[in-house]
Amino acid sequence: AIDPNFDENREAVDEHDGHAVWGPVDEPDQLGIHGTHVAVDFDICLADGACLEDCPVDVFEWVDTPGHPESEIKADPVSEAQCIDCMLCVDVCPVDAIDVDAS
């Protein structure tokens, strides 16, 4: 599962589409965590898609990640600022790849 304390245990090493990327990153095998308020561990996401289907405000969009061992697309939290903290995505992800900091 995603580390809920990733913002303390990792460093922001990059930006992607307006959100932070928390390392380590070593493409294409290791992609890190995308986003901060809505954070997706790209190294755990296996492209189930429930988060995209269920998010009421369409926070996520698919992004291509060719060559990653778990899946070659990931749910990217491109509109994390729109999040209304409903926690649906956290509940439906089968591999606990998402953390939403509702505090």
Ligand code: SF4
């Ligand atoms: Fe969307 Fe709710 Fe997840 Fe926020 S907590 S990203 S609003 S499903």
Ligand code: F3S
């Ligand atoms: Fe990935 Fe979980 Fe969404 S596996 S596509 S973050 S439901």
Ligand code: ZN
């Ligand atoms: Zn991203």
